[in-house]
Amino acid sequence: PTSPTPTLYTQLGGEAGVAAIVEDFTYRLADNDEIVVFFANSNIDRFVTSLEEQICSISDGPCVYSGPPMDRAHQHMGITDAHFNALVEHMQQTLIDQDIPPGPRNQLLGRLARLHGEIMSLQ
Numbered sequence: 001p002t003s004p005t006p007t008l009y010t011q012l013g014g015e016a017g018v019a020a021i022v023e024d025f026t027y028r029l030a031d032n033d034e035i036v037v038f039f040a041n042s043n044i045d046r047f048v049t050s051l052e053e054q055i056c057s058i059s060d061g062p063c064v065y066s067g068p069p070m071d072r073a074h075q076h077m078g079i080t081d082a083h084f085n086a087l088v089e090h091m092q093q094t095l096i097d098q099d100i101p102p103g104p105r106n107q108l109l110g111r112l113a114r115l116h117g118e119i120m121s122l123q
């Protein structure tokens with residue numbers, strides 16, 4: 001018998017893995033002068049909690065994303081494709097440094113990339 005394929009969430013390390021990814025990623029955003037300005041008035045604890053929940057949910061983990069939809073969460077911020085790409089590159093480097101193998105790494109990046117249309121729709 002073959003064992004069932006683990007969910008992407010499991011391959012990311014489950015709750016602890018996703019928490020480590022979000023923490024590492026958030027420090028990278030804070031270190032990027034072009035990105036951090038967007039968060040000047042944001043509650044970072046809420047951002048972290050929401051992003052953990054969202055990554056858990058889109059990786060087929062046991063969470064339901066309870067934050068605002070991506071279009072409203074990012075509306076009228078003036079986010080450009082360059083900002084979006086910079087953020088995805090930070091996530092890519094995070095996943096590499098967190099030792100997430102290429103398979104799950106690229107799966108997560110692909111699922112995040114699919115949010116591009118919604119995030120950019122109300123700019």
Ligand code: HEM
Pocket residue numbers: 035038039041042043046047050051054067068073074079083084085087112113115116119
């Ligand atoms: C795939 C890409 C992205 C994902 C998955 C994502 C995800 C999220 C999530 C889950 C939240 C929390 C929403 C809440 O609970 O209120 C959030 C908020 C935020 N995001 Fe993104 N985001 C992405 C791209 C971006 C980009 C490109 C920028 C700007 C450079 C950005 C800037 C922000 C800011 C400033 C907030 C806080 C808004 C507030 O304080 O209410 N995001 N994002």
